[in-house]
Amino acid sequence: MKIQTFSLGILLVIFWLLNSGHYTPMILSLGAVSIALVIMIARRMKVVDDESQPLHLAASIPAYYLWLLKELVLSNVDVVTRIWRGAGSISPAMATIRINQTNDMNRVIYANSITLTPGTVTTEVSRDSITVHALSSSSIDALNTGEMEARIRRLDR
Amino acid sequence: MNMETVINMVLLSLLVVTAIAIVRIKDLFAAAMLAGIYGLLSASFFVMMDAVDVAFTEASVGAGISTLLMLTTLAMTGRFEKISGNYRPRLALVLVALTGALLIYGTLDMPAFGTAAAPVHEHVAPRYLNDSYAEIGIPNAVTSVLASYRGFDTFGEVVVIFTAGIGVLALLMRAEKPTPRTQTPTASMHEHMVLRIVAKMLIPLILLFGLYVQFHGEYGPGGGFQAGVIFASAFFLYSMLFGLSEARKVVNHVVVQILAALGVLLYGSVGIVSLMNGKNFLDYSALSADAVHGQHLGILAIELGVGITVTTVMIIIFFAFSGRNQIEGEKD
Amino acid sequence: MTILTTYISWTFLVLGGFLCISGAVGLLRFPDFFTRMHAASVTDTLATALIILGLLLQTDAWMVQVKLVMVLVFVLLTSPTASHALAKAALHGGLKPQLKIARGSNKAGQQSEAEA
Amino acid sequence: MFTVAAAAVLVAMILALARAFAGPTLYDRILAVNVFGTKTVLLIAIVGFLMGRPEFLDIVMVYALMNFITVIGILRFFEYAAESESADETIKER
Numbered sequence: 080m081k082i083q084t085f086s087l088g089i090l091l092v093i094f095w096l097l098n099s100g101h102y103t104p105m106i107l108s109l110g111a112v113s114i115a116l117v118i119m120i121a122r123r124m125k126v127v128d129d130e131s132q133p134l135h136l137a138a139s140i141p142a143y144y145l146w147l148l149k150e151l152v153l154s155n156v157d158v159v160t161r162i163w164r165g166a167g168s169i170s171p172a173m174a175t176i177r178i179n180q181t182n183d184m185n186r187v188i189y190a191n192s193i194t195l196t197p198g199t200v201t202t203e204v205s206r207d208s209i210t211v212h213a214l215s216s217s218s219i220d221a222l223n224t225g226e227m228e229a230r231i232r233r234l235d236r
Numbered sequence: 237m238n239m240e241t242v243i244n245m246v247l248l249s250l251l252v253v254t255a256i257a258i259v260r261i262k263d264l265f266a267a268a269m270l271a272g273i274y275g276l277l278s279a280s281f282f283v284m285m286d287a288v289d290v291a292f293t294e295a296s297v298g299a300g301i302s303t304l305l306m307l308t309t310l311a312m313t314g315r316f317e318k319i320s321g322n323y324r325p326r327l328a329l330v331l332v333a334l335t336g337a338l339l340i341y342g343t344l345d346m347p348a349f350g351t352a353a354a355p356v357h358e359h360v361a362p363r364y365l366n367d368s369y370a371e372i373g374i375p376n377a378v379t380s381v382l383a384s385y386r387g388f389d390t391f392g393e394v395v396v397i398f399t400a401g402i403g404v405l406a407l408l409m410r411a412e413k414p415t416p417r418t419q420t421p422t423a424s425m426h427e428h429m430v431l432r433i434v435a436k437m438l439i440p441l442i443l444l445f446g447l448y449v450q451f452h453g454e455y456g457p458g459g460g461f462q463a464g465v466i467f468a469s470a471f472f473l474y475s476m477l478f479g480l481s482e483a484r485k486v487v488n489h490v491v492v493q494i495l496a497a498l499g500v501l502l503y504g505s506v507g508i509v510s511l512m513n514g515k516n517f518l519d520y521s522a523l524s525a526d527a528v529h530g531q532h533l534g535i536l537a538i539e540l541g542v543g544i545t546v547t548t549v550m551i552i553i554f555f556a557f558s559g560r561n562q563i564e565g566e567k568d
Numbered sequence: 569m570t571i572l573t574t575y576i577s578w579t580f581l582v583l584g585g586f587l588c589i590s591g592a593v594g595l596l597r598f599p600d601f602f603t604r605m606h607a608a609s610v611t612d613t614l615a616t617a618l619i620i621l622g623l624l625l626q627t628d629a630w631m632v633q634v635k636l637v638m639v640l641v642f643v644l645l646t647s648p649t650a651s652h653a654l655a656k657a658a659l660h661g662g663l664k665p666q667l668k669i670a671r672g673s674n675k676a677g678q679q680s681e682a683e684a
Numbered sequence: 685m686f687t688v689a690a691a692a693v694l695v696a697m698i699l700a701l702a703r704a705f706a707g708p709t710l711y712d713r714i715l716a717v718n719v720f721g722t723k724t725v726l727l728i729a730i731v732g733f734l735m736g737r738p739e740f741l742d743i744v745m746v747y748a749l750m751n752f753i754t755v756i757g758i759l760r761f762f763e764y765a766a767e768s769e770s771a772d773e774t775i776k777e778r
Contacts, residue, residue: 113447131436155614162594194648300750304757585692592699635741646752
């Protein structure tokens with residue numbers, strides 16, 4: 080809990096300094112008061128934990144996002160082609176895929192990665208499976224190869 | 237024709253089309269959705285007109301909060317208009333037509349839109365624009381006008397908001413009893429895994445963004461009104477995802493009500509302090525030996541008052557509405 | 569700003585604009601709510617990213633760049649979340665997706681078995 | 685080039701508006717509002733540059749935020765409505 084509060088504090092300080100652009104003593108001290116207030120409220124709301132401050136992922140996440148970016152571009156191209164070719168080119172499919180993730184954070188990263196890539200939307204997430212609606216059954220097949228899932232599983236190792 | 241004119245024309249035509257659609261549509265949920273679009277459109281239009289502060293308010297209130305409040309209302313009242321077959325409001329139609337005609341008649345001798353010779357551009361506006369920086373010392377002239385030159389009007393606005401809060405409390409809190417009930421939102425929180433984690437990440441940042449807007453109103457668009465709404469919206473998000481009773485634990489409603497009054501009080505007492513120092517009500521130059529510094533302090537204080545009142549009244553209204561919904565839901 | 573960054577920025581803006589329109593066309597053309605949702609996500613992701621990156625290259629003020637990046641991160645975080653919530657609500661609300669190919673509908677069970 | 689991008693965003697806005705009018709289900713309308721919101725975010729960002737005032741970005745931020753909160757709010761109230769009323773009446777368009 081301590082370390083997460085600290086990292087939230089750092090995050091908030093960076094957020095304030097980047098947004099503010101005014102570094103007079105007055106504004107800076109108002110900023111300090113604001114950050115203290117926000118941390119207090121966040122603690123009361125119990126939103127400061129390893130789910131909101133996933134420090135353990137910090138090292139491995141950038142590489143994952145680069146890979147996701149590549150996927151994102153490819154699937155965008157795919158969906159855009161289908162849009163212009165018309166409704167005949169799509170074959171909507173739904174499937175429930177088993178997942179093997181140890182914590183909710185990873186499940187959420189997986190679910191959101193699927194939704195973020197056009198052509199697939201996560202409709203349901205549970206402990207051991209994820210339901211996906213896809214624009215074409217080939218996207219489901221791609222998910223079934225488990226590449227994305229494996230990459231996410233490797234994140235917190 | 238340059239791009240700005242084109243954008244203006246498109247935005248205005250979309251506004252008209254949307255307005256007509258809102259009037260024609262029978263499904264009130266759909267109308268609320270379209271009203272959200274209307275808010276987005278008018279805010280874009282304000283941006284085009286360079287009225288950045290207004291656009292800011294419209295973005296947070298018109299496009300955001302008011303849609304939410306309309307939906308909460310619909311959850312209480314039901315989704316479709318109830319019109320009996322022989323409902324013909326002729327008198328109302330005549331009255332509306334008459335008022336409209338009068339208003340149009342009233343605008344006939346007004347100067348044409350955007351004329352430089354219009355009285356408003358010859359007297360007050362140039363005075364504000366030319367002198368406000370020397371007198372108040374802050375770059376955003378809108379804030380100077382709003383908080384200092386016309387501080388009295390703004391005081392009135394804050395009191396109006398406060399009154400609205402009291403009104404909602406008086407109407408809706410009546411049925412409020414701290415009955416322990418099965419909390420649907422909390423119960424389903426595990427299903428809402430994605431929402432839960434994303435909201436947890438965002439809420440502190442939304443809160444801080446609200447405070448940033450609060451304290452930077454002197455330099456850019458923003459100020460107490462917008463900040464209050466943004467700050468409160470973090471609480472809305474929290475209560476929508478974690479349940480109303482959890483949210484009430486975070487902010488006790490007695491404290492919220494007291495704070496709402498304190499915001500107004502803070503604003504008013506700044507005025508009293510300037511009276512005591514021998515200046516006019518809300519003339520902040522009385523607050524410090526250096527007049528410009530006094531203006532700074534005064535604006536900061538009253539904006540804080542505005543921010544506190546707006547935040548708390550928004551929270552009061554939202555909680556009252558959704559609390560009422562839960563009770564109604566239980567009766568069924 | 570060099571000529572090169574200008575050209576890159578223009579490419580991004582035009583491409584982003586094209587994707588925007590494509591997504592909106594898909595929103596109109598696709599047959600049911602769930603498929604339209606995929607079209608919408610084109611505009612939410614790559615189109616937004618390209619336009620914001622295009623704008624980012626146009627300015628030298630770091631403050632503006634930082635805010636653009638913040639907007640982008642925010643959109644990339646919230647838009648899949650909102651889409652997911654919307655899809656889920658629609659399914660729970662009883663809206664049935666049109667699954668075009670017959671094998672698509674009963675595929676659900678089989679595939680997860682195969683995977684496991 | 686800002687002009688091209690702004691024009692594209694405007695066209696997309698018009699198309700999204702058409703979807704919001706047409707429905708047919710409520711979810712389509714919500715989706716359209718959401719898309720419209722994202723387009724507004726982009727439009728204001730571009731307009732800021734077009735008019736040489738990129739400091740509009742704070743507003744853009746608020747838009748993105750409110751867009752998200754509204755969508756979540758809408759879904760929440762659907763859930764309430766679905767619990768209290770008969771599901772058919774709430775969900776299906778008449």
